[in-house]
Every structure is written in C-alpha cells, then in structure tokens.
Amino acid sequence: EVQLVETGGGLIQPGGSLRLSCAASGFTVSSNYMTWVRQAPGEGLEWVSVIYGESTTFYADSVKGRFTISRDNSKNTLHLQMDSLRAEDTAVYYCARNIAGAGMVFDIWGQGTLVTVSS
Amino acid sequence: DIQMTQSPSSLSASVGDRVTITCRASQGIRNYLAWYQQKPGKVPNLLVYGASTLQSGVPSRFSGSGSGTAFTLTISSLQPEDVATYYCQKYDSVPYTFGPGTKVDIK
16 A cells, blocks of 8 residues: 655754654655645645655755755655754644656645644 | 735535636746645645646546646535645646645535
C-alpha cells in the first residue's frame, strides 16, 4: 500500500528547532517529487518546500533560510528541519508525493503532524 | 510571484444543484492548475490536474476547465458528501501557490 506517515510535531518555543519526518511505503521517495504543505489552524493550504532529482530543492519565501528539506534514501524517508521557529509557523504539516509525469500535483498525502510554536 | 484568487469564498447550494467555483491567476499559468477537495478534519484530496484531467477515482460529476488565467471547477449535481473546502493550486513554477479556498455546504 502506498502510504506516507509524518512524525516529529509538537510544542516548541519561539526560536527553537524541530525536525519532521515522513516515512514512505509502497514507493521510493527518491524517484518522486516530494513536498511539504502546511495548514495553520482554520486557514488554507500553504506550499512550503519541494525536493526532487539528485537534490534539487525549493522553498516558500516565508521559510527560506530557516527550513531545510532533505531525504534519507536508505530509510525511504523525507525530512523537514525547521529552525528559528516563529508563532506563525504553527500549523499542521503534511508531506505529499507528486503524480509521476504530471508535474507538481500531489496524489498521496500523509495524515499530517501538528507543530505548535508558543511560549 | 503569481497570486491565486478564488470566488466565491463560500457558497450554499441544494442537493442536485450545479455548482461552479472560479480560480484566477494574476499571470498566465497555461494549464498548470489543480483542484483539491478537503473535507472537514481530513487530508486534501486531488480532484483535477492539468486544468481538466480528472484524477482516477474521482466521480464524474466533477469537471475542470480553463487555461491561462481563468479556471473553473464544476460539480454538475451537488451531493451531501461534497461538503468541503475546495482549493486550486498553480504548479507551472515555484512557488506552487494554493488559492484561499471555497467552502461549499448544503442549503
């Protein structure tokens, strides 16, 4: 079964760091475009970051320089290292996989992990 | 960056009604437009990509159209299970911006 499972969310103080993980099964993360999308409480969807190919990465301006996306191919896992966290980073973070050959559209999503940035 | 807008922000319609949601891009994005459905408390679900290609398994009452800067998602006959928020997403280039969403409920 094709599946994504996120872990690593929690309560963190402003300025702190957190590392999210997204374990994939049923497919290989290195063969797909993998992305992170977040959703603040009661708000809409916000694209955060993408990784594909050897290690091509892109970030939304709101997280550039603070977040780092990466893959561990040996563990078939996607990561999001989040540093210098702010209150406005509070959100459910989803990892998602693109449809091969269709561009950056996402057919498989994880269940999400909640990150709360608060003192 | 290209901005995405959606209208209306919410709508209420009767079961069986035809419902149309509009998404506009501030610049042309060819047909690199996707639509997602997010039911309350659930994960987003891909409905349409390439502006008009229905994702496998999506009911045929859903359809998408448009190109360039104006796009529509149509539900030909609204069903109770279609209560959700619908988002458009551009994917011609980074950032892969989502629209603000359109909340659909039953009258």
